[in-house]
Amino acid sequence: MRALTWHGTHDVRVDTVPDPEIINPRDAILKITSTAICGSDLHLYDGVIPGVVPGDVLGHEFMGEVVETGKDSTLKKGQRVVVPFTISCGGCFHCQIKQYSACENSNPAEKQDMSATLYGHPMAALFGYSHLTGGYSGGQAEYVRVPFSDVGPIVIPDHLEDEQVLFLSDILPTGWMGAENADIQPDDTVAVWGCGPVGLFAIQSAIIMGASKVIAIDHYPHRLELAKQLGAEVINFKTTDVREALMEMSGGIGVDAVIDAVGMEAHGFAVDNMLDMVKQTIGIGADRAAALKQAILAVRPGGRVSIPGVYGGMTDKFPLGALMEKGLQVKSGQTHVQRYTKPLLEKIEDGTIDTTFLISHRLPLEDAARGYKNFREEQDSWTKVVLKPEVEKGETV
Amino acid sequence: MKNNREIGIAGSVAAAGVALGAVAFGAFLSRRHDGGNDDAPKIARRKNQGEHTLVGRTVTIRKPAAELYAYWRDFGNLPEFMENVEQITKQGGTKGRANWTIKAPAGTTVDLKTEITDDVENERIAWASLEGSDIETTGEVTFTEAPGDRGTRVSLRIEYDARGGAIGRGIAKAFLREPEVQARHDLKRFKMLMETGEIATSAHRKSETRKAKQQENG
Ligand SMILES: NC(=O)c1ccc[n+]([C@@H]2O[C@H](COP(=O)([O-])OP(=O)(O)OC[C@H]3O[C@@H](n4cnc5c(N)ncnc54)[C@H](O)[C@@H]3O)[C@@H](O)[C@H]2O)c1
Ligand SMILES: [Zn+2]
Numbered sequence: 151m152r153a154l155t156w157h158g159t160h161d162v163r164v165d166t167v168p169d170p171e172i173i174n175p176r177d178a179i180l181k182i183t184s185t186a187i188c189g190s191d192l193h194l195y196d197g198v199i200p201g202v203v204p205g206d207v208l209g210h211e212f213m214g215e216v217v218e219t220g221k222d223s224t225l226k227k228g229q230r231v232v233v234p235f236t237i238s239c240g241g242c243f244h245c246q247i248k249q250y251s252a253c254e255n256s257n258p259a260e261k262q263d264m265s266a267t268l269y270g271h272p273m274a275a276l277f278g279y280s281h282l283t284g285g286y287s288g289g290q291a292e293y294v295r296v297p298f299s300d301v302g303p304i305v306i307p308d309h310l311e312d313e314q315v316l317f318l319s320d321i322l323p324t325g326w327m328g329a330e331n332a333d334i335q336p337d338d339t340v341a342v343w344g345c346g347p348v349g350l351f352a353i354q355s356a357i358i359m360g361a362s363k364v365i366a367i368d369h370y371p372h373r374l375e376l377a378k379q380l381g382a383e384v385i386n387f388k389t390t391d392v393r394e395a396l397m398e399m400s401g402g403i404g405v406d407a408v409i410d411a412v413g414m415e416a417h418g419f420a421v422d423n424m425l426d427m428v429k430q431t432i433g434i435g436a437d438r439a440a441a442l443k444q445a446i447l448a449v450r451p452g453g454r455v456s457i458p459g460v461y462g463g464m465t466d467k468f469p470l471g472a473l474m475e476k477g478l479q480v481k482s483g484q485t486h487v488q489r490y491t492k493p494l495l496e497k498i499e500d501g502t503i504d505t506t507f508l509i510s511h512r513l514p515l516e517d518a519a520r521g522y523k524n525f526r527e528e529q530d531s532w533t534k535v536v537l538k539p540e541v542e543k544g545e546t547v
Numbered sequence: 548m549k550n551n552r553e554i555g556i557a558g559s560v561a562a563a564g565v566a567l568g569a570v571a572f573g574a575f576l577s578r579r580h581d582g583g584n585d586d587a588p589k590i591a592r593r594k595n596q597g598e599h600t601l602v603g604r605t606v607t608i609r610k611p612a613a614e615l616y617a618y619w620r621d622f623g624n625l626p627e628f629m630e631n632v633e634q635i636t637k638q639g640g641t642k643g644r645a646n647w648t649i650k651a652p653a654g655t656t657v658d659l660k661t662e663i664t665d666d667v668e669n670e671r672i673a674w675a676s677l678e679g680s681d682i683e684t685t686g687e688v689t690f691t692e693a694p695g696d697r698g699t700r701v702s703l704r705i706e707y708d709a710r711g712g713a714i715g716r717g718i719a720k721a722f723l724r725e726p727e728v729q730a731r732h733d734l735k736r737f738k739m740l741m742e743t744g745e746i747a748t749s750a751h752r753k754s755e756t757r758k759a760k761q762q763e764n765g
C-alpha cells in the first residue's frame with residue numbers, strides 16, 4: 151500500500167510499504183477514506199518529539215471502511231468508522247475510570263521504558279506518533295491496523311459526510327476537553343492561545359459551554375478571522391501587549407480561565423544554553439513554552455489553566471511562583487477521545503457543531519508531503535489539510 | 548532546696564532522654580541491620596548486596612486473585628508472556644516439577660528443572676531450581692487483594708545466584724540479560740493478557756510479531 155512515512159526532520163515521503171494484517175483477536179483493518187494532518191504531526195515533522203524512526207507511518211486522525219476483523223472485534227465489514235487517536239484497551243483501571251489516554255495496556259511492554267524514564271510512568275499508545283507511544287503505524291495510508299477495535303472506533307451513520315465527522319478522531323474532542331478542563335462558569339471570560347484547529351474548536355466549545363466572553367490570541371490574520379466568526383474577540387500578539395490587553399478586556403481582574411492550544415513550538419521564544427544542555431543530555435528538544443508562560447501570568451488569582459497543547463520534555467524559567475502564589479488549578483493531557491466521540495457525534499448530527507469550516511485544503515494522499523510543508527510554512531491560509539487516499543495524484547479533490 | 552529540686556528534675560529528664568535515645572538508636576541499628584529504615588519492599592532498595600541478585604516488580608491487575616493464580620499455577624502458560632522462556636513442560640507429581648527451556652544468545656538454550664516449594668491457593672506460588680539445572684534460582688509470585696474494585700496486586704520476585712564461576716555467571720547473564728527489565732516486561736505482558744485477552748504489539752504484519760520471531764530463532 152501507499153503511506154506517508156517519516157525519514158527525518160522536514161523529510162516525509164509517500165512510499166510503498168507492506169499492507170497491515172490482523173494480529174490480535176480484537177484488531178480490525180480499515181481502508182482509509184479520509185485522514186488529516188494535525189498540529190501534533192508538525193512536532194514530528196520538526197523533529198522535536200523523540201523516538202520517531204525512519205520509515206514510520208504517520209497519521210492519527212483518520213476514518214475509513216472496515217475491511218477485515220479479528221475474531222473478537224465487534225465491528226462488521228463495510229461499516230464506516232472514525233477512530234480515536236488514543237489506543238485504549240477498555241479493561242484496565244484507567245480505561246474503567248474513562249482516563250483513556252492513560253491506558254495501561256496499549257503501549258507494548260518493550261516500548262514502555264522510554265516514556266517511563268522520561269515521565270515517571272509509561273504512556274498509552276497513540277497511532278503514528280513515535281515509539282514513545284508504541285510505534286503503531288498511523289493512518290495517513292491506504293490501510294491501517296486498529297487494535298482494540300471493539301473499544302475505540304465509532305460507527306458513522308450514512309447520512310453524514312466524512313468531513314463532518316473526521317475530526318472526532320482528535321481535534322474536536324481535544325478542543326472540547328480543553329474547554330472542559332477550564333471548568334467554565336457562565337460569567338467567565340476565557341482566553342485561548344493559538345487559533346489553529348485545536349484553539350478554534352476550544353473557542354467553539356467554550357462558547358457552547360456558556361462562557362460570557364472568549365478572547366482568542368494568535369498572529370495570523372486569517373486564523374484570527376475564523377476565531378472572530380465563531381464569536382470570539384481577538385488579540386494579535388505581534389501588534390498588541392497581550393497581558394495588558396487581557397487585563398483591560400476583563401475589567402482589570404484578569405481572565406478566569408486560560409487555554410494553551412499552542413504547545414511546545416510557541417513562536418517568539420529563543421531557546422537558551424541551559425535548554426540546549428538538557429536537550430543534549432536527554433536527547434530531546436527543549437519545549438518552547440512562551441504561550442503557556444504568558445497564560446499563567448495573565449490568568450486571575452484562583453483561576454484555571456487548561457493545557458491541550460502538547461509538551462514533550464522540559465522547560466526552563468517556568469513561572470512556578472505565579473502558579474503557586476496565585477493558587478491556580480492546572481489540567482492537561484492527551485485527550486480521552488473515547489469519552490467524547492458519542493456526545494460530540496450527537497452535537498454534529500443536531501447541528502450544534504460544524505467542523506467543516508476549518509478545512510482549507512483537500513489533497514490526494516500522494517501529495518501529503520506538500521501538505522506537511524504548507525501546513526507548516528503557510529499556517530495562516532492552510533488551516534487544516536485533509537488527505538484522500540482514493541484520489542490519484544494530480545486529480546483535484 | 549528549690550535549685551536542687553530543679554536540678555533533680557532536669558537530671559531525671561536528661562536521663563530519661565538518654566535512655567529514650569539509646570532505645571531509638573538501638574532500633575535504628577537493628578533496622579539498619581536488616582537493610583533499611585522504611586516500609587518499602589526490599590526490591591526497591593538502591594543496592595541489594597546479598598550474594599544473590601534479586602529482581603522483581605508489582606503490578607495491579609483488574610481480575611480476581613483466583614483467576615490469576617489459576618493461570619500462573621499452570622506453568623505451561625508462562626511462555627505466553629515470558630519473553631525468554633521458550634517452553635515449560637510439566638513433569639507431573641505433587642511438587643509440580645517442570646522443565647524450562649530458556650533462550651540464550653547465539654541460538655543456545657539454558658535448561659532449568661524446578662519444583663514448587665510453596666503453594667497457597669489464590670495467594671502464593673514459590674519455586675526453586677533443582678540439582679542438574681544450568682542455573683540456581685528461586686522465584687515467587689504473590690497475589691493480594693487491591694483496595695476497592697481495583698483487582699489484585701501481583702508481585703513477582705526472582706532471585707538467582709550471580710556469584711558462581713565464570714561459567715555460572717555467564718549463564719546467569721544469558722538467562723536474565725537484563726533481569727530487571729525482563730521481569731518488568733514479563734509482568735506487564737501478564738497483565739495485558741489477563742485484562743485484555745491479548746498482548747499489545749505494534750507489529751504491522753504477522754511476521755514481525757514476537758511469536759514469529761521466536762519460531763524463527765528457535
Ligand atoms: N492534547 C491533545 O490530545 C492534543 C491533540 C491534538 C493536538 N494537540 C496539540 O495542540 C496544539 C495545537 O494544535 P493545532 O493543530 O491547532 O496546531 P497549529 O500548529 O495548527 O496551531 C498552533 C497555533 O498557535 C499559534 N501560536 C504560536 N505561538 C503562539 C503564541 N506565543 N501565542 C499565541 N498563539 C501562538 C500559531 O500561530 C498557530 O496558529 C499542538 O501542540 C498540538 O500538538 C494536543
Ligand atoms: Zn492530532
Ligand SMILES: [Zn+2]
Pocket residue numbers: 238239240241242243244245252253254255256
Ligand atoms: Zn486500558
